[in-house]
Amino acid sequence: MSHPDYSSDSNLVREDQTRSEYWRRNLQYVGILLSIWFAVSYGAGILFVDTLNEITVPGTGFPLGFWFAQQGSIYVFVVLIFVYVFLMNRLDRAFKVDEIEEVDE
Amino acid sequence: MTVQAWTFALVSLSFALYIGIAIWSRANSTSEFYVAGKGVHPVANGMATAADWMSAASFISMAGIISFLGYDGSVYLMGWTGGYVLLALLLAPYLRKFGAFTVPDFVGDRYYSQAARMVAVVCAIFVSFTYVAGQMRGVGIVFSRFLEIDITLGVIIGMGIVFFYAVLGGMKGITYTQVAQYCVLIFAYTVPAIFLSLLITGNPIPQFGFGGAEQETGTYLLDHLNRLHEELGFAAYTGGTKTTIDIFAITAALMVGTAGLPHVIIRFYTVPKVRDARISAGWALMFIAILYTVAPAVAVFARTNLLNTVVNEPYAEMPEWFTKWETTGLITFEDHNNDGLIQYVGPAATAASGEPLQNELTIDRDIMVLANPEIARLPNWVIALVAAGGLAAALSTAAGLLLVVSTAVSHDLLKRGLRPKITEKGELVAARISAAVAVIIAGYLGINPFAFVAEVVAFAFGLAAASFFPVIILGIFSKRLNREGAIAGMLVGITFTAAYIVYFKFVNPAANVADNWWFGISPEGIGTVGMALNFAVALVVSRFTAPPPEHVQSIVERIRVPRESGETHQTAEA
Numbered sequence: 001m002s003h004p005d006y007s008s009d010s011n012l013v014r015e016d017q018t019r020s021e022y023w024r025r026n027l028q029y030v031g032i033l034l035s036i037w038f039a040v041s042y043g044a045g046i047l048f049v050d051t052l053n054e055i056t057v058p059g060t061g062f063p064l065g066f067w068f069a070q071q072g073s074i075y076v077f078v079v080l081i082f083v084y085v086f087l088m089n090r091l092d093r094a095f096k097v098d099e100i101e102e103v104d105e
Numbered sequence: 106m107t108v109q110a111w112t113f114a115l116v117s118l119s120f121a122l123y124i125g126i127a128i129w130s131r132a133n134s135t136s137e138f139y140v141a142g143k144g145v146h147p148v149a150n151g152m153a154t155a156a157d158w159m160s161a162a163s164f165i166s167m168a169g170i171i172s173f174l175g176y177d178g179s180v181y182l183m184g185w186t187g188g189y190v191l192l193a194l195l196l197a198p199y200l201r202k203f204g205a206f207t208v209p210d211f212v213g214d215r216y217y218s219q220a221a222r223m224v225a226v227v228c229a230i231f232v233s234f235t236y237v238a239g240q241m242r243g244v245g246i247v248f249s250r251f252l253e254i255d256i257t258l259g260v261i262i263g264m265g266i267v268f269f270y271a272v273l274g275g276m277k278g279i280t281y282t283q284v285a286q287y288c289v290l291i292f293a294y295t296v297p298a299i300f301l302s303l304l305i306t307g308n309p310i311p312q313f314g315f316g317g318a319e320q321e322t323g324t325y326l327l328d329h330l331n332r333l334h335e336e337l338g339f340a341a342y343t344g345g346t347k348t349t350i351d352i353f354a355i356t357a358a359l360m361v362g363t364a365g366l367p368h369v370i371i372r373f374y375t376v377p378k379v380r381d382a383r384i385s386a387g388w389a390l391m392f393i394a395i396l397y398t399v400a401p402a403v404a405v406f407a408r409t410n411l412l413n414t415v416v417n418e419p420y421a422e423m424p425e426w427f428t429k430w431e432t433t434g435l436i437t438f439e440d441h442n443n444d445g446l447i448q449y450v451g452p453a454a455t456a457a458s459g460e461p462l463q464n465e466l467t468i469d470r471d472i473m474v475l476a477n478p479e480i481a482r483l484p485n486w487v488i489a490l491v492a493a494g495g496l497a498a499a500l501s502t503a504a505g506l507l508l509v510v511s512t513a514v515s516h517d518l519l520k521r522g523l524r525p526k527i528t529e530k531g532e533l534v535a536a537r538i539s540a541a542v543a544v545i546i547a548g549y550l551g552i553n554p555f556a557f558v559a560e561v562v563a564f565a566f567g568l569a570a571a572s573f574f575p576v577i578i579l580g581i582f583s584k585r586l587n588r589e590g591a592i593a594g595m596l597v598g599i600t601f602t603a604a605y606i607v608y609f610k611f612v613n614p615a616a617n618v619a620d621n622w623w624f625g626i627s628p629e630g631i632g633t634v635g636m637a638l639n640f641a642v643a644l645v646v647s648r649f650t651a652p653p654p655e656h657v658q659s660i661v662e663r664i665r666v667p668r669e670s671g672e673t674h675q676t677a678e679a
Contacts, residue, residue: 023665030194037190041183046352049176053343060316061325066343069179070171070401071312074186074394081193081387088198088383097666099378 022095029087033080040076045069111489112251119289119493120266123500126285127270127278135532138275139206139512140374145280147381151388153283154372156290156501158185158363158389159396160236161243164290164498169473172404172411175334176345179401180352184359186390186397191364191574193386197373199581201382202664206374207509208367208573209517215580216591217657219522224595226517228572229367233506233513234546235565236368240503241551244496250433250475251492257552263500264548271504271511272540276375279504286497291395293494297478297487298399301406304481311402319409326405333412338454338462342408348619354630361636362566365574368505371512379667407473410480415447415466423447426479435469503547511540564606567628571598571635579643584661586643589650594643602635 044052045068052065062071092098106114132138145153163185171178205211208229213222241260248259270278295311302314306326318325330342340346347355363369372389373382414424420438430436438447441463454462475495478488515536520527527535572595579586579594609617609628619625626634652658 019662019666026665033194034190037187041187041356042353045179045183046349046356057316060313061318061327062316063327063343066176066179066327067316069176070182071398073183074398077186077190078387078391078394080190081383081390084194085380085383085387089380092380092667095666097668099380099668 018095022091022097025091026088029084029091033084036076037080040068041073045073106485108485108488109252111486112492115486115489115493116252116496119285119497122285123266123270123282126282127274130274130278130281132273132275132277132533135206135516135529135536137277138533138536139508139516140371141275141277141280143375143377145375145377147376147385148388149280149284150372150376150381150385152287152392153280153375154369154385154389155392155396156283156287156497157279157372157505158369158393158502159290159498160502161240161495161499163396163400164294165243165246165474165495166471167474168400168403168407168477169470171401172408172473173470174345175340175342177347177352178404179345180347180355180359182397182401184356185363186393187356188360188363189386189390189393191360192369192373193383193390195578195581196364196370197382197386198379198667199664200370200577201373201376202379202667203660204374206516207512208370208577209513210521211580212573212576212591213517213521215657215660216576216588217654218588218592221576221588221592221595222517222521224592224599225573226513226522228568228595228599229513229517230510232366232565232569233368233509234543234550237503237506237510237543237547238550240499240506241547243499244503245551246471247475247492247495247499250429251489260548260551263496263503263551264544267500267504267507268541268544271507271544272537275536275540276371276508279501279508280375282504283501286501287392289497290494290501291392293490293497294396294403295399297481297483297491298403298406300483300487301410301477301481302402305406305409311406312398315402315405326409330405330409330412333409333416334451337412337416337450339451340453342405348625350625351619351622351627351630354626354633356630358570358630358632358636359566361574362568362570362632365569365572365577366565367513367569367573368502368509370573370577371509372505403474403477407477407480410477411468411473412449414480416449417446419445420447421445424480426476430472430476435472437467439465441465507540507543507547510543511536514539564603564610567602567606567632567635568599570632571602571639575636575639575643579640581661581664583644583647584658585652586647587650587653590643590645590647593646594639594641597642598635598639601638602632605631605635 044065049065049069052068053063055064056062057064057067089098136142167181170181200211203211205214209222209225212225213219241263244263245256245260248254248262249256270282298311299309302311303309305319306314306317307320308314308317315326319329322329327343334340334342373385376382376385420440427436442448447466448462448464449466450462450464456462475491478491515532519535520532575598576591576595580591606628617628
């Protein structure tokens with residue numbers, strides 16, 4: 001992957017393409033992470049809760065669906081945000097759109 | 106030391122801390138007043154957001170509600186945390202890049218329309234006021250129960266503290282006091298929970314403890330609770346009674362509402378960079394998750410302790426906490442069969458003969474967290490800590506909300522609306538005056554609450570879900586969405602949601618049963634439908650009207666990347 005040097009018109013066209021590629025990758029990450037978000041809360045915690053409740057989390061008294069609704073989904077939410085932050089920071093650097101550190105930081 | 110002395114000491118100490126921080130972090134410019142000069146560290150912002158978000162409802166009421174609803178209470182746990190994923194992935198980084206001061210700022214600029222800005226201002230003020238009234242009430246309850254002073258005096262003291270740091274310090278003062286308040290409230294919440302978990306299950310981590318076995322009997326706590334519930338005629342604790350579609354709709358409305366609440370969104374304007382906005386949403390949710398994963402454990406411990414203490418026990422032998430809460434009217438006992446025993450049963454309870462049993466005990470759900478340490482006979486200082494924590498939760502949220510009201514007036518209404526020529530100094534004065542007025546109105550609502558505070562909170566979430574969330578999302582993810590679409594979408598979303606809630610909550614409360622609800626969705630969950638309508642109307646209307654002007658489309662291009670070609674850092678100061 002090449003990075004534009006912003007010095008000519010053809011480079012501007014290329015900048016447009018890199019930008020839409022950056023956006024496409026971002027939407028892809030968001031899509032995948034939100035599917036997981038949906039699966040653990042609305043899926044495991046609500047739609048399939050009764051089925052999952054027939055399973056007990058080993059070594060505890062938690063029915064699995066109930067555990068997802070009151071514990072598991074929340075842990076996954078936290079992890080999802082940190083994963084997104086990691087992926088986006090990497091993407092920002094790869095496309096050279098990461099923010100420049102200020103001198104006083 | 107008595108509970109009261111401990112409470113007095115801990116509450117005064119925490120208040121002194123908040124005031125000290127307020128003096129240290131005074132605001133000198135509108136940027137400092139509105140967004141803390143955009144210089145807040147992401148971890149600090151995460152803590153401040155957590156304190157901002159976790160209100161008296163989260164601290165005082167939530168575990169109690171869950172302890173009465175069991176599985177159905179999960180809507181609050183998932184709903185009030187899952188929204189942060191939406192915030193981090195769909196809103197916060199872009200709004201930070203946009204670089205405005207307020208939510209109406211974004212709506213007004215992105216949709217190049219004063220009308221859209223004004224709709225947003227009205228929603229922001231309404232949502233924040235309904236919310237803040239509940240906080241002041243919470244302050245009053247804590248004061249009256251633990252320091253045994255009048256609710257009115259309690260609210261006035263609370264107002265005084267908020268007034269001091271919100272009016273003086275603006276966002277900057279609020280942010281750093283909220284960091285302190287987070288520490289106070291999370292300590293106050295987890296310490297009693299750890300004690301309880303150790304007492305009941307022998308496991309010091311509450312999140313694991315409530316899935317563990319009872320020390321006394323060796324049976325799993327949840328199994329025991331389910332069995333007790335069955336015997337007493339309540340629904341199974343891990344089962345619940347709400348329909349799947351209603352649970353789904355309420356959870357979605359709370360999630361989306363969270364992501365659309367102005368006082369939450371505004372916190373992501375305060376960090377230096379786009380990257381910081383993303384990560385501080387992560388920190389915020391982590392700090393929130395500590396309380397939210399402990400709450401269901403507290404709910405189970407509270408329920409178990411309560412049932413063990415009261416069921417079929419002689420009324421005359423009830424412990425001191427029972428009679429104390431009775432005097433506040435939050436516990437009532439009526440001995441229908443005159444046997445002197447407390448018959449606490451659910452709707453499905455029947456005697457051996459098949460006769461239905463009558464419930465004799467009514468417990469206000471809001472007292473469970475406050476009464477819990479006393480029910481479990483924890484040391485006095487732990488009980489006092491809960492009072493200080495409850496106050497921290499209520500005050501931090503109240504301050505954040507009041508700031509939204511004051512910026513909505515001084516910035517959105519005056520500077521960007523009626524009086525564009527106002528000077529920076531004038532704007533700052535206006536911001537302080539409106540913050541002061543807002544504190545007084547909030548205090549008034551705390552002293553003279555509507556009977557329907559709980560009802561209006563459903564309103565606040567429904568409206569936030571049905572108004573802000575779709576237009577902000579579409580404003581970022583669709584370049585084609587125009588002014589006409591956004592305004593039409595917001596109006597349809599708000600009108601539909603408001604009409605549904607007003608009808609079932611105020612006009613005809615008797616009809617508020619599942620049979621009359623559309624698709625079986627309760628007023629609490631209807632914001633989800635309002636949101637869907639908003640999305641649909643906005644997209645359709647945009648398709649048939651002129652696209653947004655060129656410069657607006659390039660704004661959308663610009664907010665999608667953290668830094669553009671050749672751009673250094675100027676947008677941060679925009």
